[in-house]
Structures are given as C-alpha cells and as structure tokens.
Amino acid sequence: MQNLTSIIGQTTSAVLNEVEKGAVRKFADAIGDPNPIFRTGDASGRITVPPTFSFTFDHGDLDGFSLKTDGLIHGEQEFNLLHPIYVGDTLSCSMTVKDVYERSGKSGSMTFLVLEQTGVNQHGKTCYHNVATIIIR
C-alpha cells in the first residue's frame, strides 16, 4: 500500500449507466421497500430511485487499483443528492481519488481511501456527489 498516495487525484473515464426500471424495482425488492415511487412512479408517472441507489452505478476503474480487493472495509458513505434521478435517465458516472492517508490503530496501520463519485444526467445536470471512505487493513 506504500505507493497508493500516487493515485490521489486520479479520475476514472466516465461510464454511461442507464437507469433501468427493472434494476430499480429489484433494488427496492432487495431492501424490502414497498414504496410505489420506485415501481409505478409519482403522480406524473416518473419513477425515481432510492436514496442510496447511485452507489450501484459503474463509476469506472482506477489504474493499478481494484476496489474488489479483499480486506476492504466500508468506513463511511456520504450522498449529496443534487438533482432527482429517474428511470430512463442515462448517467455519465466517474470517480476521483480525493485522498489517501494512513492511520495507526489497535490492529496496526490502516490505509484510508476517500473516493468521490459523480453522476451527470443526459441533460448535463449533476445528480450526485457521493463520497466513500474505504479502509484497507
């Protein structure tokens, strides 16, 4: 993990994510949320997504580092929801490494990785800035 600070500032190439009706319904089913706004929509028939749904989008891969590595702990998660996301939207999603730092704790040294995820819709509106803090043991 010594060289991980070198990835600070790295941004992924944006990935297009379609917001699919079935994917939103399956997410709502999985969390056990029966709210019809995620299935049949609001009064105007637009179907929105649960607050944490944007975490499921593909935000691209960082060079030389995989988040799928074992030993990762999700420490903190922040959603800044700036504009509604609707079924049928196509979001351009990317991720930037905001910070990497070390902390020593009871079980030795841990590395903290701060990632900012952003999604911009087909109209150029930024829908969210999310910040994930990942701990590497």
Place this chain on the structure above:
Amino acid sequence: MELRDYQVGDALPTLTKPPVTKTQLVMYSGASGDYNPIHTVEEFAHSVGLGGVIAHGMLTMAFAGQMLTDWIGSGGVLGQYKVRFTGMVRPGDTVSCSGEVLERIVENDRTRFTVTVRAVTDQGIEAISGTAIVWI
C-alpha cells in the same frame, strides 16, 4: 404530523425491518453488483475471521434511507445523507432505524432540517450512525 411541523428534538417515525435473511443478502448482492463473498459465502466469511456472513453496510444504509423517504413523503427533498458504519449486521438480526430533528432552519421560502440517523440491531449493536439534510 406534517413534515413542516417537526421541531428540534422531535423523533422521526421509526422503521423496524423484518429480520435480515441470507436470501436477502443474495438479492442485495445481485441488485447492487456487490459480490464480495463475505456477504454470501459462509465458508469464505469464516475463512477471513468474520464468523459467518455479514450484511452489506449499504443494505443497512438503504434501510435507514427508507425511513427517511417514508418520513419525507412527497412534501420534501432529501439533500444529503451520510453515515459511518459502526457495527455489523448478521442474518437473523432485526434492524431498527430511528432519527431525531437536530436543527430546523428557515431560509427565505425554504425550511432545512438536519436530522440524526441511526440503525441498531436487536442484539444491541449500532450498525450505522449519521445525519441527513432534508429541504421543504
């Protein structure tokens, strides 16, 4: 009580979810794309010292997100929602989500609430702790 009537110190309507099941963890893995085997494969979860599969932190965060959207209804908008993951949830655990109005500020024509958010298991383990900002 209407959303606009909430004052500092008022508790949000609590949400107690049905017990988490292993099937639900498989469903959430598929729905979220998070296939980390610590959530679905018992042998793997044991091999890394977890003593069995654990729920995704993001599943618990979604539970408390449901509490927030149920509370807000169509009368407001969720602007920010952030938590620290403080403890583990396991299959069989019942998660209860709660919150309280920390701040209520009227700015121009809008009202901004800051609320605390917490999810605790029936084992007494706090799984998440955080805050949310809601606008009317």
